[in-house]
Amino acid sequence: MSAEITAPARPLTWGPSRAARELGLRRSEFDLAVHLGLIRTVPDEGGAGRGRIERAEVDSLLGQDGFPGTVRERVEVVGVTQGAALMEMPAGRFSRLARLGLLVPVRFYLNRYRAVVWLYLAEELRQFAADGANASLLKGPTPEPLRGRLAAGVDLRARNWRGRQLGFLLRQADDDPWQRAGAFAAFLDPVEVADVVRDPDERARLHRFRPGPPGHGAPGSPSAHLAEAITTAADPDEIGWLRSALAQEIRETRAHRPSPHPAAPQDDRPERTAAARTRPARGATPGRPAPTAPVPPRGLRAWLRRRGPRPAAV
Incomplete structure (x- = not known):
C-alpha cells in the first residue's frame, strides 16, 4: 500500500492590515517599517509582490525587547x-x-x-x-x-525621495529581473519607457510589474498630476541613468523569463544621454496609459497654464 504524499503546508501569512494589528502598530508605521526593511515580507500568492507577513516574523518581532516602541522610534x-x-x-x-x-x-x-x-x-x-x-x-x-x-x-528633495523609493522597490524585487525592471520604469515617463522597451509584449509584461505612483487624489485630478510630477524623473542625467538601467534589466529578463513573442530589435538609444535625444513633445507628467496605447498629450504644464502657478513646497 503506497503512502500518500502530501505537499508541505505553506507558512501562515497575514496581510498588512492584520499584521499591523497583531504587532500593535498603526498602518502607516507598519508600512514605513516594511519600507525601511525593519519588517520582512514575503510574496503574495502566485509570487507577485511582497505584500504578506509570515506568522514567524510577527512572533519574532513581538519577542524583541521594547517592541513596538523601538520600531515606532525608528519610523517617526x-x-x-x-x-x-x-x-x-x-x-x-x-x-x-x-x-x-x-x-x-x-x-x-x-x-x-x-x-x-x-x-x-x-x-x-x-x-x-x-x-x-x-x-x-x-x-x-x-x-x-x-x-x-x-x-x-x-x-533635490524630489530626486532624493525617488532614489530612496527606488532602493525600497529594488529590495522588494530581490533577483527577479522583471520586478527590477518595473522598479526602474516606475520613475520614467511612459514615453521614455516605450522608447526603451519597444516590443509591445515586453511592455505589456513590464506594465504588470511597474508600481504606480503613491495615491494622492483621484486619477486625473490636479493632486494626482502633482504627485506624478514628483515621482517622475526630470533631470536629463537621472533620466539617462534610469533608461540605461531599465534597458539592462530588460536584457536580463529575456534570459530569465522572456516574453511570449520575439522581442523587436533594440538599438543603443537607452544608453545615450537624454540631452542627445529628440523627445516627443508632451506635458511634464502625462498619464500612465496601457503599455501599448499612445500616450495622451495631457500633463502638468498644461494644467498649470489653466490653473496658475504651482504652490510652493514646504
Missing part, C-alpha cells in the same frame, strides 16, 4: 517645523539643507492647498545634528559653494 516622521526644532535651527535653514540634498525626505503628502509637504525620519535628523562634521551647517553662515547652488535654484 516629522515635517519642517518639527524637524527644525529637533535640530535646534530655524525652519528656513532646515529647508535649505533639504533642498541641497543634505536631508533626505522619506515621505510626502499634498495639503489642502495642494502644496507638497515633505516628511523626514526623526532618527536621521538626530544623527545628522549629532555628527560633528555637520556643525558648520547647523549654525552660522551657509558655506559659499552651497549658497551658490541655492541661488541657482537647486532643489
Whole structure:
C-alpha cells in the first residue's frame, strides 16, 4: 500500500492590515517599517509582490525587547517645523539643507492647498545634528559653494525621495529581473519607457510589474498630476541613468523569463544621454496609459497654464 504524499503546508501569512494589528502598530508605521526593511515580507500568492507577513516574523518581532516602541522610534516622521526644532535651527535653514540634498525626505503628502509637504525620519535628523562634521551647517553662515547652488535654484528633495523609493522597490524585487525592471520604469515617463522597451509584449509584461505612483487624489485630478510630477524623473542625467538601467534589466529578463513573442530589435538609444535625444513633445507628467496605447498629450504644464502657478513646497 503506497503512502500518500502530501505537499508541505505553506507558512501562515497575514496581510498588512492584520499584521499591523497583531504587532500593535498603526498602518502607516507598519508600512514605513516594511519600507525601511525593519519588517520582512514575503510574496503574495502566485509570487507577485511582497505584500504578506509570515506568522514567524510577527512572533519574532513581538519577542524583541521594547517592541513596538523601538520600531515606532525608528519610523517617526516629522515635517519642517518639527524637524527644525529637533535640530535646534530655524525652519528656513532646515529647508535649505533639504533642498541641497543634505536631508533626505522619506515621505510626502499634498495639503489642502495642494502644496507638497515633505516628511523626514526623526532618527536621521538626530544623527545628522549629532555628527560633528555637520556643525558648520547647523549654525552660522551657509558655506559659499552651497549658497551658490541655492541661488541657482537647486532643489533635490524630489530626486532624493525617488532614489530612496527606488532602493525600497529594488529590495522588494530581490533577483527577479522583471520586478527590477518595473522598479526602474516606475520613475520614467511612459514615453521614455516605450522608447526603451519597444516590443509591445515586453511592455505589456513590464506594465504588470511597474508600481504606480503613491495615491494622492483621484486619477486625473490636479493632486494626482502633482504627485506624478514628483515621482517622475526630470533631470536629463537621472533620466539617462534610469533608461540605461531599465534597458539592462530588460536584457536580463529575456534570459530569465522572456516574453511570449520575439522581442523587436533594440538599438543603443537607452544608453545615450537624454540631452542627445529628440523627445516627443508632451506635458511634464502625462498619464500612465496601457503599455501599448499612445500616450495622451495631457500633463502638468498644461494644467498649470489653466490653473496658475504651482504652490510652493514646504
